[in-house]
Amino acid sequence: MTRRHFITTASALAATSAFAAEPRLRIGQIGTTHSHAGGKMSALRSLKDLWEVVGVTEPDASLHTSVKESAIYGGLPLLPEEELLAAPGLKAVVVETRVEASCAVALRCLQAGKHIHLDKPGALGHAEFKAMRLEAEKRGLTVQMGYMLRYNPAFELLFKAVREGWLGEITEIDAAMGKLADAATRKDIGSLPGGGMFELGCHVMDIIVTLLGKPEAVQPFSTPNGSDGVKDNQMAVLQYPKATAVVRCNHTDPFGGPRRRFNVTGTEGTLEIVPLESGKVNLSLKQPRGAYKKGSQSFQMEVPKGRYDLEFVDLAKVVRGEKSLAWNAAHDIALHETVLKAAGVWEKP
Template sequence: MMKRRAFILACGSTAFAAGGGGRLKIGQIGTEHAHASGKMAAMRSLTDLWEVVGVAGAKGYEGVPSLTDEKLLGMPDLNAVAVETRIEDSCATALRCIEAGKHVHLDKPGALKHEEFKTMRLEAEKRGLTVQMGYMLRYNPAFVLLFQAVREGWLGEITEIDAAMGKLGDAKQRGILGALPGGGLFELGCHVIDAVMTILGKPQAVTAFSTPTRDDGVKDNQMAVLQYGKATAVVRVNHVDPFGGPRRRFNVTGTEGTFEIVPMESGRVNLSLTKARGSYKKGMQSFQLEVPKDRYAGEFTDLAAVVRGEKKLAWDAAHDISVHETVMRAAGVWQ
C-alpha cells in the first residue's frame, strides 16, 4: 500500500508533463453532466494534443460533428472518449467504450452501484486501457504542491485532514441531489475524498452523518469522518451555504507542519513549517500559486501523455475502486 501511495503522490506532482507526437483523436458521449460543456471546451482548446472528432448526446456543440454512440465508437483510429452522461448511464457507457478498445475519461462519481463500477474499472485494467476519473483537484497547482509536500515529508506524519466543499444549491440542484440516494456528499464530496485518499490511502473505517435542512428528502448537509491508524479526515458538504464557494477548503496537518488551501481551487496556500523546506521558510507563510484559467485542461494534457505511452496514470484501478467504495460509505449508501 505504501509503495502504491508513494507512486500516486510522485506521479501526481508531475501530472502536466506531455511530450510531442501527432494529435490524438477523442470524442464525447453525453452532454448531460454538469461538467460536460467545460470538458468539451478543454479538449477543443488543446489543439496540439487532441482532435475532437464528434459528440453523441442530447445536445450538440457548434463546430463539433454530432454522431451516434455506435458511429463514434466504430472509428478505428479513435483513441479516447470522454463520458459525460447522467450518472445513471455513465458506468455502462464507459464499459461500452472499453469494450470498443478506447481509453476513457469518466466524469465523477462514476456509478451508482459499486459492483458495476468495480467490474468496469477492472475490465479496463485487463485490457490495458486507461480510465481517468474526472477529479480536477488532482491537477490543481496547490494540490500538486500539497502532494509533493506530503511525499517529501514536509508535514511529518499526517494526523488530520479537514475539508469542506459546499455551495448554495438552487431548486434545480436540489432536484438533482434528491434523485441521488447519497445526496450532495456523493455528487460533490467525491472530489475531496479522492484527494484525501491520494494522501492517506483507504481508511480503516468511515462514519457518515446527514442532517438535512428541509423535509423534502434531499441530503443537503452531510459530513463524513474517515479514520486511519494515526489520523482522521473530516469531509463536509453543505448545499445550503450561501458562501460555499469562498469557504471551500482543504487543510492537512502533520507533526511538522500544516498545509491549507482556501478557497479550494484558488491556488492560495497557507503553509506552516517547523523547519525550512525547499524554498519555503520555517514558520507561517501565505502565497498565491498561478492557476490555469481552464480547470480541466490539466486532465486532458495528462491523458494525452498516458495514451501515448509516455507515462502511467498515477491513479490506478485499485485507487479508483477504493475511492468509489469510500464515497458510498461516506454518503451513507454502502450496501
Template sequence: MNRRHFLTTAAALAAASSHAAPPSRLRIGQIGTAHAHAAGKMAAMRSLTDLWEVTGIVEPNPATQSTVTSTDPYQGLPLLTEEKLLATPDLKAVVVETRVEASCATALRCIQAGKHVHLDKPGSLDHTEFKTMRLEAEKRGLTVQIGYMLRYNPAFTLLFKAVREGWLGEITEIDAVMGKLADPLTRKDIGALPGGGMFELGCHVMDAVLTLLGKPDSVHPFSTPNGKDGVKDNQLAILQYPKATAVIRVNHTDPFGGPRRRFNVTGTQGTFEILPLESGRVNLSLTLAQGGYKKGAQSFQLEVPKGRYDLEFVDLAQILQGEKKLAWDAAHDIALHETVLRASATWPGA
C-alpha cells in the first residue's frame, strides 16, 4: 500500500462541497433497504435535486415490497425489479443497500451491467468475493464508492490535510473509539455477524487509519464479550506499523458511547483529536505554527453539513461527470477489507 498515494488523492475531498453542480442530473437507483444507512442514503440523493434523478427502488425482500414505496424517504418512487432498474436508459449508478450477505454479489451484477456503484460498508463477509468485485470494477473503469461515513466529514478532511502536509510530524499513534449502547435488535444484528461489532462499526475508523498510514504490518484482535448471549459486543484491535500503532475499540455496551466516540492522531510534532467523532469539533496541538493554526493547543468547531451523507453523493456526481477521481482506489479498499476481517478475528486461519 502506498501511503503517499492515499494522502495525495485524499486532498481532493476538501473541495467536494464547493464545486459547481454538474450541468445535468445523473440517473441513479437503489437496490435494498435493509442496511442501517439505506434510508439516509436515499434521503441524501433525493435532497440533491440538482445532481441526481432517482429512477426507482428495488426491494429484494418480499415481506417489505408492498410497503416500501409508501414510507419516507422512498415514498412515490417506482418499485422495480433489479433487471428493470439495470435496464433503465442512461442509468449511471446504483446504490447497494442490501444486507451485507447479499451486497457484494449485488454490486458485482451492477458492475457487470456497466454501472458505477455506491456500496455500503463493510461490503462483504468474504474477502475473495469482495476482491473479485472490486477488481472487476477497476478493470471496467467503473467507480465503486464504499459508504464509509467519515471520509467526507470536514474534521477528517482537515486531518487528512494535516497529515499529508506534515503538521504532526511522523505519526506514532492513533487511538479510536467507536461505541454505543446496543438495543436488543442491534445485538441480534451484530450477533449474526461472525466479526461482531468490530466488523459492523469499527470498519469506519479503520478506513480513516488506512487512509493515513496504509495497510498495517500486522493486526491483533481481542474480544471480551460483556453479555450472556455470545454476541461480540466489546472488542479491541491493534494495528501495528513500523513506527506506529493504531488502537481501535468498539464497545456496544457503552451507555455514553456516542459522546465518547473519538479519533486521535499523535505525531512527533503534534496531536489532532476529533471528539465527538462526527461533531466537527477539533482539539489541535502543534509544536510549530502550521496551516494557519498557531503553535500550542487550540480547539475549534468546523461546520458539518446537516445531511450526513450529502457530501458522498456530491463527490460521486463530480466523479461521474469526469471532474475528478475517487480518492480511494481498489488497492485501498481491498487492503481495508482484509484489515477489517483480521481486526474482527474472521480472517481465514485466524
C-alpha cells in the first residue's frame, strides 16, 4: 500500500484550527431520543474550537433525570425549547427528536432564525417536509440533513469518480444496509409505516439521489421475516433512463453490519465500498484515472474516528458564510419523496 491510495481527511479536520482565532459558534440540541442523538452531541463537544454547546432540550420530562446524569450530556444546561432558541448568539440547532416530531421542531427553529442539522429521515409526511425545507430556502437558512455517509472519505472518492467520469455512464447501483434488530429496534421500526427501509435505508438512497438525481419510478417490496408485522426485510428498485439501483434493508441479518455495501457500475469501471463506513474500496477501471491504475485494485482509506465530526466541520463553514452546503432543498425534497416510495408509503400530496 502506497500513500497515493489514501485520500485522508486530515486537512478537513486540521481546518478546525483555522477557526481557533475566531469566536466559537453557539449551538444547541433539541431532543435526545433519535438513534444518532448521543453521537451528534459527542461530536459537537469534541470540536471545541468550532462549537460552543449552550444547552440541550428534551421534550419528554420523564427523560430529564437520565439526560442530566448521562456522560454525554453531563454539565450542559437542560433548557425549555423557548429558552434555548432565545439564547444570545445562538446560530444553529441540532434536531434529534423522534421522527414524528422532528419536522415541526425544525420549522420552529427556522422561524427563530437558526440554521439546523436535522437528523434523518426528517419527517413522516412529505408535504410537511417540503414546506419546512422551502421555508429554510425562503429565509436563507441552511438545513443539513444527518446523512453521515456524505462525508465518509470513500464516498467522497466515489463522488469524485462519478463527477470526473472515471466510471463512464452509470448503469447499475447495488446497495444494502441491514442489521440484526433487537427487540427495542423492532419496536421502533414497527411503529413507522415505512419500517426499516424508511428509518435506515434512507442513508444509501441519499447517495443514490446525489449521484443520479430523482428516479423516474420506484418499486417497493416487503417480505417480512417475523410474525409481529414489522417491515423487517425490504427491497426497492429505483429506475432511471439508463440505470437501475437496487436497495436492500434487512433487519433480520445477523451479519448485516459487515455486509453493508455500496457498488456503482458504469461503462468504464466499477467502485465498491464494503463495509459501508470502513473506508475499504474495490476499484476497477478500463483506463488509469488519477493515482489509480487500469484494472482492479483494493485499498483502505483513512476514516476519522469521529463518525459525525466532518458533518459539523462542514456546517461550521456554512454558518460562517464560507461556502454553501452541497445538498440543496431540491435534493432533500426529491430524496424524501424517493425514501417514502421505496418504503411503500408514498401518498401524493
